[in-house]
Amino acid sequence: MPILQPIPERLLLGPGPSNAHPSVLEAMSRPLLGHLDPDFIALLDRVKQGLREVFGTANAMTLPISATGSAGMEAALVNLLEPGDPILVGVNGVFGGRMAEVARRAGARVTTVEATWGTPLDANAMAEAIARVRPRVVSFVHAETSTGVCQPVDEISRAARDADAMVVLDCVTSLSGRPVELDAWGIDGAYSGTQKCLSCPPGLSPVSFSERAIEAVKARKTPVQSWYLDLSLLAGYYEGEKRVYHHTAPITATYGLAAGLDRVLEEGLPKRYSRHTEAAERLLAGVEPLGFEPLVEASYRLPMLNALRLPERVRQLGEGPVRARLLEEFGIEVGAGLGPLAGEIWRVGLMGENARPAVVDRLLEALRKVLA
């Protein structure tokens, strides 16, 4: 039996990957260029510029890391932290917890400020901890994919900068679905993934680092523990007049990201943000009669990742079996809850190309049938 078998069509309404735009998939079938080919370097430079636009930044060091979003998280933390450095991490879901773990493995002294899953971090609690810990880095998640919470950034970031700490922000799920404004917010290190609102396959992690962050990396006393993610080495390939081989960049994935960014910039960010908001409103209005309730209070709710408390009917049928029926009979994937929210919620992603009324309606119709 061949390894590659026919791939079924799926509507991907989980926490990511979302469905890729057809032009992205077409781009990924184009012939390969070498990673030092002038045409590829020029493409990479345009991709970097497109990423600056969606990140809301002028940061020179804005590029796609050659791995998935979790490696982008690791890149941000291992470059900005040296062994023994204090870091304050806000934890209100899986990905804040992951940040703390990655920082520990980088030898940092980790302090966490926790908030109940489904609620945002308390800016006052973060500010108090910043004053107490005097961290080198403050890190938290903009869009918590495990809970659907959108974290207000400004106040925490200001407190961090007032204490001369660098700020690392997880933008994996927010990028191009909710406003991300790295420069206005004063963010020093940010990372995302391609498989959420950018509607590209997973495989690359867009990252961006401020001048201040780059200076801190240059002033390190110890080498970055990861050779693969060392920003000083990456700069030799991604920046400057003469590009030096570091690793072999994922050519095809870069084509896909280029096409994805073209779709985002053609549409325009404000329109794209509104489209996400409207799709979420349509979803919530449609699932309410079925008994689903949003986990997150309206003012902190993410539009592209809807955490929905399960109604009695789903619990009766079993949430796993219902998700399996949606997948098998209707070709629709929705996401399960993680950690303390496993069995309590579903995570319904309306990301990028999928943030559209027709997509919402297709899910609602399937849900009505499955729960009838």
Add this chain to the structure above:
Amino acid sequence: MPILQPIPERLLLGPGPSNAHPSVLEAMSRPLLGHLDPDFIALLDRVKQGLREVFGTANAMTLPISATGSAGMEAALVNLLEPGDPILVGVNGVFGGRMAEVARRAGARVTTVEATWGTPLDANAMAEAIARVRPRVVSFVHAETSTGVCQPVDEISRAARDADAMVVLDCVTSLSGRPVELDAWGIDGAYSGTQKCLSCPPGLSPVSFSERAIEAVKARKTPVQSWYLDLSLLAGYYEGEKRVYHHTAPITATYGLAAGLDRVLEEGLPKRYSRHTEAAERLLAGVEPLGFEPLVEASYRLPMLNALRLPERVRQLGEGPVRARLLEEFGIEVGAGLGPLAGEIWRVGLMGENARPAVVDRLLEALRKVLA
């Protein structure tokens, strides 16, 4: 101007990427599945089995790491080494040197045995150093992409195992172009890339770890410094009955690897190895009249990466300008020399799909015109 511009057709005869098989590119344009979709998990399991065949191993822990070959190197070393562990690294080119650097960043005590670039490591010198250093890990490169040297593996591996050391082998350029026999050779950790003889785009790093290596990882006293590359965490997603989310696997790249492995296994490994050998013979016979001379002695020469000393005519015209003409006028990429071999050699890759007489002849014809 759109970010994605028309992609020129290139014949990629450098050190990789090589051209992807059309069926690989077609596979990469297929619709996405979720990373926990039963159809994707089944595909991943078949990919793992295909990788076992090309690696010559029954190792359960054989999988594609979600990043490029250099991350595979990092995965092998950071999992098998703890801070303070002694490692012996054979260095006869860029990639041996990179191994030593990655090991240093993992806190290991690194001893190197060096050999002149273009020659293999001396098995006796390695055995003597193993006896002296008593390393936890012995690592070296099977196919040095920077020099075109094929390293005999057996003798060094035996010396390492006799001293109870684990053996890490870089198979980036050799896999599916030269026999790789991890189990017969007694290798504990191996890594490769998809963009060489497998004729897939860059983006994944096939790796394989022995039972002994997995036991060593389980017995670690310290956590693996990289969360992204931690084999114990990766095992939760890549192995077992119930798969647990770790990171989002690169779905599309996995489709491509599946198609690439199908082409390899359809052809059969022995035939594929012969095809590489024959293509290299044709190349060497064709470039000799033009004054190119192989850098490496015949018995250690790699067929898929031909290091060629430059003739006077190329030096007169300038090796950079000649490569640029090959690229611009003939659409053919060949690789420059690295390190001490910069300006001294070209690296002509005949990898995977490109190890064919017609490809060799196209290069020879272009060379004759450019050097006329």
